Amino acid sequence: MPTVSVENYLKAILHLEEGEEGRVSTTAIAEKVGATPASASAMMSRLGDRGWVEHERYYGVSLTEKGQRIAMEILRRHRLWERFLVDHLGFEWDQVHEIAEELEHVDSRELVNRLDAFLGFPKLDPHGDAIPGPNGRFRSVAARTLLAEAPRNLDLVVVGVVDGGDAFLRHLGVLGIELGSRLTVMERHSFDGSLHVRFADVDELQLLAPSVCARLWVDQSNPAPVIVFPENDPPS
């Protein structure tokens, strides 16, 4: 049975592994869990002993199969609890991370599976991140693009955020952006990558900083159905 601290380390490594290929550095892990590199280093050899990470001295670590299974389970619990907090207790999406951080360590397979069912087997957490299933693999997630890379003149819908810390989420609140917001890229400014976008429910153009555009997942929204009439038989 992993301790709370061990679970936090495994989760941190999982998080750092995605994106960066290869091994993860001790210092990065330390920073993520809020400890000194020395503490992280000590933890890494303990995790290595238990077979949860592969540790090459001075070159970082990577999760083993077993370590990954545990980390995915934690992630699953975290994201399910976030759904519960938002959907049923009325929390905002920028208030749930810290609490889920505690709830995720409650260890009961039965509890998690029943919670999953209670929530209706959700595929995504309140920030649009995929929730792993009971098998430890992600449920299918729709194709998505970063807003920063989306083409112009398409009807888009915000489906997720990248690495959504509370500060970023609150900033989105200020901008009036949330999951499901519909928008269109009107102009891309090559100077710094900032975008002029038009929101479906607002008149004016709005300028979005590249720091925002690079952290929003969007998908093409299903276009409103267009009714096409045969050319030579217009309606009366």
Add this chain to the structure above:
Amino acid sequence: MPTVSVENYLKAILHLEEGEEGRVSTTAIAEKVGATPASASAMMSRLGDRGWVEHERYYGVSLTEKGQRIAMEILRRHRLWERFLVDHLGFEWDQVHEIAEELEHVDSRELVNRLDAFLGFPKLDPHGDAIPGPNGRFRSVAARTLLAEAPRNLDLVVVGVVDGGDAFLRHLGVLGIELGSRLTVMERHSFDGSLHVRFADVDELQLLAPSVCARLWVDQSNPAPVIVFPENDPPS
């Protein structure tokens, strides 16, 4: 901020204090939390340092005002989570204690209060025990009697269990007894205090051992309304 271990000790002391008046012994506490008396003794001086218990060497401890406040908060969380597990996740009342034992240590005032509201501000947990309110005091609980002490020939309803461990609760299941069961004491056997009772929904008399009768809270059930007609004007 108390640790999980500290919270468990405070809860154990609270539990032992009710009933037994005066101070609580180190050994009893040790047994309750599953540690040796030596460990409990060490913990008591730590709790004393932090002002959560009054510790008279060799004569046991009692909770201070502050200690009691913390312990009641834990109890509140425990019982609210039990309600959640039974009411919304479909657990049986003999399956929830262990899980609630973990959930109770999740520390967020906001979470607990929202959970309370979500559950509809329940007064009792699934075992019929009172749930402390946000102020740390019990919500009003109806008058109740132990079945072992209830008078004969009254319509009674089971409203709670004393000290309901999972084994006892499962035994009640075998006997077909649950919260809300209606029964009448037909005969009290002075030999050992066992009772012959008749359940409202069953024909035969059933014999209940004193070990069961002493651990069931009952209340007088509202008698079915009796329609009384004036004597000299019977209905047609």
Add this chain to the structure above:
DNA sequence: TTAAATTTTTAGGCAAGACTAAACAATTTT
């Protein structure tokens, strides 16, 4: 009222997990 039994505390260890300071390895810079 001593002696025996019980309960409680102290003493001395151990493991997890954190820290600082110092040593060591790897990477950049010059």
Add this chain to the structure above:
DNA sequence: AAAATTGTTTAGTCTTGCCTAAAAATTTAA
């Protein structure tokens, strides 16, 4: 290629919480 910088590990210490074994205090029995 040597020097400086950066990153990682080791060494030594601290706290919490647990343990066993032994000492001290209290209670019970003779």
